Amino acid sequence: MRYIDDFVTSYNKSAVRRFHMPGHKGRPVTGCEAFDITEISGADYLFEPQGIIKKSEEQMSQVYGSAATLYSTEGSSLCIKTMLGIIKMKKQSLRVLAGRNCHKAFIDGCALLDADVSWIYPEKASCSVCSSFITAEDIRRGLECGSFDCVYLTSPDYLGFMADIRACADVCREYGVPLLVDNAHGAYLRFTERDLHPLSLGASMCCDSAHKTLPCLTGTAMLHIAAGHEELGYDAKRIMSMFGSTSPSYLLLRSLDIVSDMLACGGLTDRIKDAERAVKKTRDRIGALGFETVGSEPLKITIRPSCCGLSGKELAQELRCRGIECEYSDREYLVLMPSAMTEQDEFEQLVSALDGIPKKAAAEPGPMPVLSPCERAVSIREAAFSPCEDVSPDEALGRICARSISGCQPAVPVAVCGEIINKDCVSVLKAYAIDRISVMKNNRPKGEQI
Ligand SMILES: Cc1ncc(COP(=O)(O)O)c(C=O)c1O
Structure with missing residues (x-):
């Protein structure tokens, strides 16, 4: 069913004069204005839904098998802060054991909520700052060393590597700690083979950026609360409203609504399975051309072209010249x-473009420097709000x-606020050509005048 779309479409067709926000009055400026309404009578309220938004969210919740699903029109960034806020409200403290390959939104949430974070640095060396192979054993080691209110993981990561969430969740359950997952890249993973x-x-909770992998507009995301963890959902809307705008975009809500209908009807889920097969085939064909592919995320193709x-x-530029723009390259x-x-x-165009790229003698790019734990000097919050x-x-x-x-x-932080920047961190900053770093004003190495 389409709840938000039906309302907006019929409002649009009606002769009602729009003496309400937004200022464009539904008249075309960029072209999408007709569907861009505000929380008028019948349109429901995102943070206190009783009508069409509630029904649409319930449909999405059924699709994902969650206890509750909350829409976000401000990306997973809003959902991440909300997940942390929910834990803080429940536990009255926020001690987080987190994988170091987190997105910046996590650090921002920690600064706002004054979280105390212990990082999980994987036992096995990471292949990149964006990616770390965090295992259930890494989590167990972390949980043995302290007392935590939640565990926070990012999976899939930007390069398409995935943690063994089932094993990680088992360990968290054993220790009685909720597992929060930044699944921004994996909204589609419910529908793969x-x-x-x-x-x-x-x-226990996760966020999905609908816009990254589902046919949704940029900015759409969902916060899912797992069945069996209903208590985490009771104040979720209230917490989300503390970080979110009071003007949610109905263009984005309508987009989420239409996609929830497409998923509920099954047409889109079939297409996701088709895409999964097509990606697998394409990956094999790319491998046969001599390129190395890495990662296990079903809809990502990550190429390591040093061979x-x-x-x-360089590969990104070669593809660009052949009419293909990638998501990311380093x-x-x-x-x-x-x-x-x-x-x-x-897919055919991609394979033939790769086939046409002249190859050179294999050259290892030289290992990217790997981050090592930095000593914490002050809290994330204190550093984030300091001159x-x-x-x-x-x-x-x-x-x-x-x-x-x-x-x-x-947007995976190379350095985290409150930590003393060490030699490895400097090497990583240079490797990513980051030439300016914000440091606390009133802190200088020992011996230097302030
Ligand atoms: C791993 C990860 N988490 C969270 C986010 C934030 O998601 P959004 O852009 O939907 O706010 C991103 C964005 O790129 C991301 O890559």
């Missing part, structure tokens, strides 16, 4: 994100980071 959605694998003598950035990797909406001929100054990576050595630095596109 094997259901790989974090909620189905035992997570063909190319960096990720020195080592190139990430392509097809979806259920990618047509078969586009700061911008310095070069070399000047930042030994200083306290004041703003999460995520110069590299996936």
Whole structure:
């Protein structure tokens, strides 16, 4: 069923004069204005839904098998802060054991809510700042060392690597700690051949960016509360409203509503399975051309092109010249994100473009420097709200980071506020060509005058 779409469409067709916001009055400026309404009578309220939004969210909740699903028109970034807020309200404290490959929104949420974070650095060396292979054993080791209100993981990561959420959830359950998953890249994982959605694998809460992998408009996301964890949902809307705008976009709500109908009817879920098969085939064909592919996320194609003598950035430029734009590239990797909406001929075009790229002698790009734990000097919150100054990576050595630095596109912080920037961190900053870092103003290495 389409609840929000039906309302907006019939309002649009009616002769009602719009003496309400927005100022465009439904008249075309960019072209989408007719559907862009506000919380008028009958349109429901996002943070206190009783009507069409409630019904649409309930439909989405049924699709995902959740206890509750909340729409966000401000991305997973809003859902991440909400998940942390829910834990803080329930436990009256926020001690988080978190995988280090988190998105910047997590750090922002921690700063706002004054979280105390212990990082999980994986036993096995990470392949990139964007990616870390966190295992159930890494979590167990972390939980053995302290007392925590929740565990927070990011999976899938930007490169398409996935944690074993079932095993991680089992460990969390053993220790009686809720597992929160940033599943921003995996909204579609419920509908793949094997259901790989974090909620189905035992997570207590997760966020999905609908816009990243489903045919939804940018900014749409969902916060899911797992069945069996209903108590986490009671104040979820109230908490979300503390971080969210009081003007949710109905363009985005309508987009979520239409996609919830498409998922409920099954047409889109079939297309996701078709896309999964097409991606698998394409990955095999890319491998046969001599390119190495990595990662296990069903709808991502991550190429490590060093075996063909190319960096990720060079490969991105070669593809760009052939009419293909990728999601992300760096020195080592190139990430392509097809979806259920990618047509078969586009996969063909990708393979033939890769086939036409001249290969050079294999050259290892040289290992990317890996982050090592930095010592914490002050809380994330104290550093985030402190006066700061911008310095070069070399000047930042030994200083306290004041703003999460995520110069590299996936917004995974290389340095986290409140931590003393160490040598490895400086090497990673340089490797990502980040040349300015915010450090706390009133903190200088020992011996230096203030
Ligand atoms: C892993 C991860 N988490 C969270 C986010 C934030 O999602 P959104 O852009 O929907 O707010 C992103 C965005 O790129 C992301 O890559």
